[in-house]
Amino acid sequence: MIVKSRYLLYPISLAYAFILKVRNYLYDKNILASSEFSFPIICVGNLAVGGTGKSPMTEYLIELLKDNYTVATLSRGYKRKTRGFAIAHPGSTAHEIGDEPMQFQRKYPNITIAVGEERLVAIPQLLHEKPEIDVILLDDAFQHRQVKAGLNILLTQYAHLYTDDFVLPAGNLRDIVKSANRAQIIIVTKCPVDLSNTKRDEIIKKIKPLSHQQIYFTTIVYSTPLHLFQPTTIQPNSDTGILLICGIANPEPLKKHLNRHFNNVEILQYKDHHIFNSDDLKEIKSRFNGLNNAHKIILTTEKDGVRLEKFKSELFEFPIYALPMKHSFLFGGADTFHHQIIDFIKSLPPIKQL
Numbered sequence: 001m002i003v004k005s006r007y008l009l010y011p012i013s014l015a016y017a018f019i020l021k022v023r024n025y026l027y028d029k030n031i032l033a034s035s036e037f038s039f040p041i042i043c044v045g046n047l048a049v050g051g052t053g054k055s056p057m058t059e060y061l062i063e064l065l066k067d068n069y070t071v072a073t074l075s076r077g078y079k080r081k082t083r084g085f086a087i088a089h090p091g092s093t094a095h096e097i098g099d100e101p102m103q104f105q106r107k108y109p110n111i112t113i114a115v116g117e118e119r120l121v122a123i124p125q126l127l128h129e130k131p132e133i134d135v136i137l138l139d140d141a142f143q144h145r146q147v148k149a150g151l152n153i154l155l156t157q158y159a160h161l162y163t164d165d166f167v168l169p170a171g172n173l174r175d176i177v178k179s180a181n182r183a184q185i186i187i188v189t190k191c192p193v194d195l196s197n198t199k200r201d202e203i204i205k206k207i208k209p210l211s212h213q214q215i216y217f218t219t220i221v222y223s224t225p226l227h228l229f230q231p232t233t234i235q236p237n238s239d240t241g242i243l244l245i246c247g248i249a250n251p252e253p254l255k256k257h258l259n260r261h262f263n264n265v266e267i268l269q270y271k272d273h274h275i276f277n278s279d280d281l282k283e284i285k286s287r288f289n290g291l292n293n294a295h296k297i298i299l300t301t302e303k304d305g306v307r308l309e310k311f312k313s314e315l316f317e318f319p320i321y322a323l324p325m326k327h328s329f330l331f332g333g334a335d336t337f338h339h340q341i342i343d344f345i346k347s348l349p350p351i352k353q354l
Helices: 004-028 054-065 099-107 119-129 177-182 197-207 252-261 278-289 302-315 333-346
Strands: 041-046 071-075 112-115 135-139 151-157 185-189 214-222 241-246 264-269 296-300 320-322 325-329
Touching: 004 177, 041 054, 054 071, 054 099, 054 135, 054 151, 054 325, 054 333, 071 099, 071 119, 099 112, 099 302, 112 119, 119 135, 151 177, 185 197, 197 214, 214 252, 214 333, 241 252, 241 278, 241 302, 252 264, 264 278, 278 296, 278 302, 296 302, 302 320, 325 333
Parallel strands: 041 135, 041 151, 071 112, 071 135, 151 185, 185 214, 241 264, 241 296, 296 320
Antiparallel strands: 214 325
C-alpha cells in the first residue's frame, strides 16, 4: 500500500526497491558473504519500519527460554549516544544502550543484554565475554544479512500486512516483500482477539507461505500498570483521567485500548524513540495538572518509560505508570510455537561445546 500523501515519492521507491533487489541477489548468490554460526541464533524482525511488536516478541522468547537456557539478546541499540559493542550493567542508561535494550535490562537483569551495530563483530565479542550463553536472540536484525540466523521470526501487523505495502519512502517497508521468503516463522501481530477462522484463512492466502514457513497469529494483552519509580501497581477505573505519554511507531492499538476502558484519555504523542527533554517535561506536568478528573494518572509505554527515567527526581512523586504489553497466541498456536523454538535449539550443538 502506498500512502496517498507519498505518491510523488513513488519513483524514489522504485529506485530503492531496485537497489534492495540487487543487494539481496548478491547475498543469495554468495557474492556478498553471510556468516552462519553452528549454534542457536534466533532473529526477530520485520520488513516494515516499526510497530509490529518486535520487543514484546523478544521478551516472549526470553520468558519461554530463561528457566532452561542461558539467554542473551543482541540489539544495535537504536538512537543510543554511544557506539561499538557493549554489555548492559545495572548502571546502564537508555542514553548508553538504547531504549529497547534498556527495557530488557530492567525486566530481565539476570540475562545478558548486549548492543552492537555490527552484529557479525559483536557475536564473537559476546561469546568471548559470556561463554556460558546457550542461545542468542537478535532483536530487529532480519534485514541485516551479514549474519545468517538459524531461525528467522518475521512479524507483520494485522492492520498493515507487508503484502499490502511498498518500500520506502512511498510505503513503509525497508526491504522488498520477497525477502519474507527467508523467514521460517511468520507472525501476524496485533490481531483482534476475536479474529475469525475465515479472516485468518484470508490472510494466510494473501501471504502465501512457502512449504518451510509456519504462520501464527497473536493479539496484544495489556498487564497491570507499574509505577515507573516505585514498586507499586494500580488498577484504574473507567473514571480515572489518563494522560498518555507515547513515543512509539504505532500507538493506535494502545489508544484504542485506553479509549475502550476510560472515559477521559488525553494523549501527548511523540515520534518513535523520542528523546525527552526539559520542555517535554514541562508540557507533561502542565497537561497532567490540567486534567479535571478527581483521580488521574500518567500512563506511558515501557519503552518510553526507560527514556523518562532521567527525570526521576522531577517525576518521582507523580502517579506515572508504564503499561506492560505482551503477545498472546490465537487459535491455540502457543504450544506449536514453543515446540518449534525448542526443537530448533535442540537441533544444534550448545555454544559451550564448540
